[in-house]
Amino acid sequence: MSDALLPLLIALPLLAGIFPLLLGLRFERAGWPVAMTASLTVAVLAGWLAWAVSPWSGGPQRFVHDLAGYPAPYGIELVGDGLSAILALLISVVAVAVLIYGRTTGPQTNAFYSGYLLLTGGLLGMALTGDLFNLFVFLEIVGLVSYALIASSDDGRAAYGALKYLFLGTTGASLYLIGVGYALVATGTLNMGDMATELAAVGYTDPLVQAAFGFILIGFMLKIAIFPLHTWQPDAYTYAPDTVSAFISALVSTTAAYALIRIAYDVFTVDFFAANPLITDAVLLVASVSIVVGSLLALLQTELKRVFAYSSVAQFGMILAAIGLQSETALFGAVIHLVGHGLMKATLFMGAGVLASAYGAQTVADYAGLAKRAPITSGMMAVAGLALVGIPPSIGTLGKWFIALGAVEEGSWGVAAVIFISTLLTLTYIGRLLETLYFNQPATTDDETGVVGDAGDATDDGSIVADGGDTERATAGIDDVAPVATERIVVVVVLALSTVALFGAAGLFAEFLDPVFGRFFQ
Template sequence: MIDVLLPALIVVPIVAATMPIALGLRYDDVGWPIAAATALALLAMAGAVVRTAFLDPPSPIGIVHELGGWQRPYGIELVADELSAAMVALIAIVAAATLVLSRVAGPRGNAFYAAYLMLVGGLMGMALTGDLFNLFVFLEIVGLTTYALVAADRSGASAYASIKYLMVGTVGASLYLVGVGYTFLATGSLNMVDLQGAIASVGYGDPLIQAGYAFIAVGFGLKIALFPLHVWQPDAYQRAPDSVTALIAALVSTAAAYALLRVTYTVFTVEFLEANPHITNGMLLVAGVSILVGSALAVMQSDLKRLFAYSSVAQFGMIVAAIGLANETALLGGIVHLIGHGLLKFGLFLAIGLLAYGYGARRVRDLASLARRAPYVSGAFVVLGLALVGIPPSVGLLGKWYIALGAVRVAGTGDPAGAGIAVVMLLSTLFTLAYVARIVEQLYFAGVDPAVDSTADGGSSGSGPSDALADGGESVGPVPTGALVVLVAVTLTAVGLGFAGFAVYDLFDPFLGRMF
């Protein structure tokens, strides 16, 4: 009966999303309790699904639920294997943790919590669906709710960022749908597992199959924000409310990258990639450029949100490179980096939100000697930044190590693309170290204004240039204890996962065995 939890993980948040609007006609502040209760329920269900998928899967491909009892290829399946279960866990944890920040920093309206719950339901659907068309449906749910959440503070700048995101995101979803259409014309199926055999029967060199994958990959490239398709992301991250930025930075592009990995290896398979080297070379070229340019642009930023937005462009480039390398070691690294990067970016943007909330710090220069007044937030911020660099022990190192090792092994076969990816990853690491070092220097070693009193986390001095918010508002303070506890927990988890080592390989070995 564990399979009934799969539709519940999708239906519960989507149904709950109607309640803040309906009950809001009579109660003003009903949104947060409904969202919190739903998030706790999702955590419990996600824990049961993860335990079963990793320890006692009921079928060779994990947990399978056939909607309406209709079997493939005609019915719609929900599937939770090792990869999708890990995504479900990330979504549930980040969604629940986001509520701790939004409780104090906002937005707080019932409409916000309705959109938040709808987004969580869409993300769960993307993680669990085994059908290409239903993946499009959930992709649109995620897109529409994200556009609304980016503009949640109703400012002109956030509205502009939301419209830009909407235009680019709509193009991406449309390209994906065109790719699905080509694939359906060639095979007559939409079920992911059924498509494996159907594509093999048609032939990996069939023009419709090749065109279908190309449109799907470009569509996801827009959603992931690979260079040069990244233009929506810096504005969306910068202009969205802090709790929204933490949520979408951790999950939205991560879900799109997960979907690209899922479709590539479950639907088209590694044999398709091996039969079409021009496609993999194109993916690796785009990924390499994204890694290098995203890192270089991040170094040039002064706004903290934009800095880590460009950092995401580079980090997702590494994940796409892992997909394109078509190597078991690199794919393991891509999976680890997919989950680890989502965790790291949530922690980093949570720290940025707390520094802005308590001390008005939104730009790198606002961090000057802020560690004196915010030692715990600053310490967690630095540790998460170093984990992003790949300093051991951290989950950031684990993912990058496996991707780079896979690239070196590909280079060992005589393919220069592997060597190219390894080199740009090294350069990206140096760029990442440069902007993280700049943050460390500002927090701990920049000159301090003697007129500014030193107070610990939990208070704001109320004076000094860092108390002025970038948009002209004032810092609120004090830093909420609950959000600080969440930040510390995320930081410890990011470090603790760095000790996983070979255990990670053991966890995902069944999935990798099916892909290769």
């Protein structure tokens, strides 16, 4: 029964994506309930899968499902193990959280919720497939839906960001497909497990094999947004609706990075890196440049969403460095960092959306003094920001620590130094944000109409209810604060606290990943 979870996890959101449009012919607000029902069901199934592959279930820790009963290498396999289960759980949890956050935020159209479910299904397909061409299909689903969701904002700049993403994202997918084509010519198969065996027989120094990896790597570097192939990301993240920014920043590049890990270690294996030291050195060099330049570009930004977007360039540079290090310790840190990055970026973009809705804050300067007016949201953004730096106790600490430790173990002191420099730069721009929030005064302050607390739900008469503040003063008719639904703040709190709670989960991650890494580093 457990292997049947794999197609269910993918098919459920893809098929459910039809219903917001169909029911929308009769019911104007059908989209959100359908999307939430489907996402909650997917979250339950993902939790079930995580339990099934866990060491405590007593069963096998790897499940394979042959679609339509056709076995590999001719049929398409879906694979569930500790690594894919972790990612599926992350996708499903963030999908539910963003839906709760977006109930009152929008876009509210039924078409948006259909796209949202299609994107969720595409991400789960990327996480669970064991076939390289099938991965391309899901990669395209994710890309095409992402372009549409980014452009769903009323801001014309969102269309520009989506168009740039479309051009570069399509280029990345095409390069990936070319690489898969070369690998197919070299091995005669598209199944990941079967291709790993055939590549070893062909030889890792064969020019066709090297070209295949090179095209796949560059294609994913575009999708992940590694410098200098990152230029689509800042505009896409900045101008998309807040709900979309939170979702794609947390999951789209994260899932692409997972796919690169899977291909590098499950298909090409560590033996490929050992046989091609120049490729390994190139990967580490590009990753190191991306870490430093991404951090510097984030430091130079004034608009907060762009700060977070450029920081992702640096964070995914660390993931790429972990791939090139060929270290089990570093790869362990990379997986933890993927999970942490998803949770941290979802929290930061949601928090930014709350403060933008309530106070119109867009730039770092706009955040001056907001910690006094919105202490809860500001505090949770501070927690997620410090986790992004790597301040303990947080999951961000674990990810960076193990990647840096793996670099030291492998003698790559340059990579370890680059991670340290990036951490200092991250501390600088997050520190600037915290200083602005907590210690700077707004340009114009009216103590008589100031609000203590986060903007909350509007009451029946349209007044604003403060979350944790002075209700009497909050309902006094404040012109510069817009109402924000309480569930948006609750989601930000839960996700921010999860980044702290997972600090103690290193052992849990190790239990899930030991069988997978045993196969990667055998």
